[in-house]
Amino acid sequence: MSDRFELFLTCPKGLEGLLIEEAVGLGLEEAREHTSAVRGMATMETAYRLCLWSRLANRVLLVLKRFPMKDAEDLYHGVLDIEWQDHMLNDGTLAVEFSGHGSGIDNTHFGALKVKDAIVDKLRTPQGDRPSIDKLNPDLRIHLRLDRGEAILSLDLSGHSLHQRGYRLQQGAAPLKENLAAAILIRSGWPRIAAEGGALADPMCGVGTFLVEAAMIAADMAPNLRREQWGFTAWLGHVPALWKKLHEEASERAAAGLAKPPLWIRGYEADPRLIQPGRNNVERAGLSEWIKIYQGEVATFEPRPDQNQKGLVICNPPYGERLGDEASLLYLYQNLGERLRQACLNWEAAVFTGAPDLGKRMGIRSHKQYSFWNGALPCKLLLIKVLPDQFVTGERRTPEQRQAEREQAAYDEAPSVPQERQYNKNGNPIKPAPAPAPVIEQPRLSEGGQMFANRLQKNLKAMGKWVKREGIDCYRVYDADMPEYSMAIDLYHDWVHVQEYAAPKSIDPEKASARMFDALAAIPQALNIDKSRVVVKRRERQSGTKQYERQAAQGKFVEVNEGGIKLLVNLTDYLDTGLFLDHRPMRMRIQKEAAGKRFLNLFCYTATASVHAAKGGARSTTSVDLSKTYLDWARRNLSLNGFSDKNRLEQGDVMAWLEASRDEYDLIFIDPPTFSNSKRMEGIFDVQRDQVQLIDLAMARLAPGGVLYFSNNFRKFELEPNLSERYAVEEISAQTIDPDFARNTKIHRAWKITAR
Template sequence: MTYQYFATVGRGLEDIAAQEIISLGGTNVETDFTGVHFEGDTELLYRVNLWSRTIFRVLLTLETVPSRDSDQLYESVKSFDWSSYVNPSQTLAVHCTGKSPRLNHSHFTALQVKSAIVDQQQEKYGIRSDVDTENPDVIINAHIRHNKCTLSLDSSGESLHRRGYRPAMGRAPLKETLAAALLYMTDWTPDLPLVDPLCGSGSLPIEATLMALNIAPGLYRKDFAFQKWADFDPDLWEKVFAEAEASEKDTMPIITGSDAEEDVIIQARSNARACGFADKVKFYHQRLIDVEAPADHGVLICNPPYGKRLSETEQLFPLYKLLGDVLKQRFKGWTGYILSGNKELTKKIGLRTSQRIPVDNGGIPCTLLKYELY
């Protein structure tokens, strides 16, 4: 049976996520603002949750109902038959996104949806589901747009960017989903060496290693929300999971990360151990000035600090100048990529860019700068 799905993604990553979903078998794929609509069967739902590197969560679309105001929303939701999706013995949580002129408070809208569902249960069974905002059995998503409400089931639960492998995080780490998307934006392929000379807790090198070894990022998670659904198919899930485990590769190129701060390198190594490939990706406690290219070609990528205030920006001028010098002097034959949210700083790099790709990093307008290093 074919179902309608919607994958939520970071702003600006819609096209990349769409290509990923297509590669996993999704059909009728269409991008939307911070999301991707697609169709597929239950096996695809399991596979996208397990394999996607760039999306936050996958929603199963149930129904779109009229919601001109709170009263109409309540009646519309209550008239929908919820018995196939949540029973009174299960806990539930309702998350609301979007708004309309008369429904512009997400918490109130979520309460209306919740009340309609449990009131239907009370009338039908004499008992109702309890609300559990921490670890619910069923997560319902209500999206308000143009006086209509799209009701969905959240199949992922905790956001998919939380892979489950990262117990340790450095300061202001890249989300894993963005790190993976950045790698897709570059010319890097899983057979090329990759270096991150300002790696922090290791998001970029670790995501690159997952790609190079063809490891499904969802393998590190404890569970997904769909495993508590009434129609969950454990045999099908075991098949999809086993196929993912069997697809891991043994060989990979040189992938390294380094940082001048010893504590974040300790964190990066801890994260690599949690992935089970501490012996594959190498992390070095090393100053930027001492970084050397480990091969005659490859991709260097990094996310240096941006500096929020003028005084911080000025303090970072030497770092960016040094970064440009290292690229120019030590990485001839390579391609460099620098993600930055500060134009004043990137001017200090002193190299001509061959491409500039707009990127949203947690609400900060950034640019991924490409440098051909001859």
């Protein structure tokens, strides 16, 4: 075989530039960059060195042959032409990977099959011995890449992908691949910082990938030094003596690196479930003396090992994929920015994010940004110098203030001078005064954010007396008052529930997102609510019963007060919370009129109206709903107020239940859904179509002198005129709108219906 080989090094998209620098440094010649790959010429020694030392490559492919192909037959004969007995034994194992399409091959499985057939046919013996397939741990892993009519047949020297270093057997929910983590560290300047003796801290370390990769760079450890299985181990062209020499050299370099005083490398993780897996990974990497992992929240992150130590803060915050993530993520990034400004002055920082708009909310400018891909997700690496000049939160600083801050920073970096000890008149040393507590900056709001905060505070003040008089602590404080901030904001005791209305297609999504983040930044300050108690949901046009479908499973209930009763709301698990705030006046009306009456609540949801009726002295209440989940919730609401007796909960289709019922009721409340197609009911319920039948069935159960209240929130709903011919019908919509919904009087319509 030749002394020089053509190599293909594959890598994640976006790492090509870094990989070509690394590969050339390790001996690759005539290097050229391709999409997700680097190509060049190398000796066998360089090929081994790349396997051992590349921190960025996925695979090292040694090209066996290039040949043109027009169809599957050309593919078969091109592979058959290789002297495969020089590469593997007749009874060995192999795996074939095929990429690309064209030349009559549109199915990669078919392409791989043709390659396999050619190799097997070449090595088949008269006795019937032949290679077999082993996709997990083959003796030889063959790769064929089809590129514009040319087949490139290669031997995979790496075996399993090189990003699998072997130390990370336990991982979190969304881990970075090791080679991507290494690339981020290199782009962040960590090799330079480590060479200067700098520290490294990761405030959201997960299972420690950044920490281990950073320590291996600092300690001059080959990333794949501990790997035991290679793609060349059983290859007949393997040169064991050369490999042994390179491996021993790498072992000696690692031993020398680890013998140096370890750098200060620390990780902090809020999730206690990830602490031990992270420590286990560190131990498997042999870096327990270099890396320590602690449990801690970002808001309390304190990375400085001593006053004069500087270094790199690096992290990969979550990107946000679940309902309600926007608020928690915004505050996470704000907390990170606050901690950098307060505890990491003169450090460097690197934030790898799939949500760069959130990165802008940290209150520090980035001086460089690099584009990466995390799988199929485009990401940005934000590089930051933590200096006062880069801060964009807090009060605006004059040039003189900035100069004073720079002088203070320089003073802080100077070697400390022992202070002369002072004594009191009794000869005892005087203790120094304690340092003042650090002042926590509130993030400075944008112009739009401040305008939004002003509106919230104005609304809150305007409703203050009314809220206190009515004895409620759950109400709407904002409902798209400013068209560019299209959302509804409700207070539930000391929680905030934000429903973002989907922006029209005519609105630039980036502008809509920026406004949303401005609003989220303003809410805690304007309403004096802790950031962790803001829940965000996106409300779009709903079809069917989608608004009632479960969105999460946290099971966290909050107790609120309304008109002298207690109710349970769930702000996270469903799009709605279990309490329709706009129906408050109707519930209060029912409470005032319920004394001594038999009350029927149809489509009862969580039976809040039934609790009000019981509070008002109803003789009995009956609540009907199809959902067992909501009836269980209703049972808890009744029990919370001591109304478990004389209050029936009936599970069933309301229409069928009414047809079967023969009981009479003095007060009936119906608040039906617009549409329902539940599997538990027969047919489909449509409020516009089925209103007459529903009201007729309910009126048949109404006792003489009784009252039926009917309401719904379907904007296009029109009550059938012929109902007025049979019953006394009075629209009372205006009387069922409280001040917190005065801006949105079409939130629902309501009628009072009695017998003529």
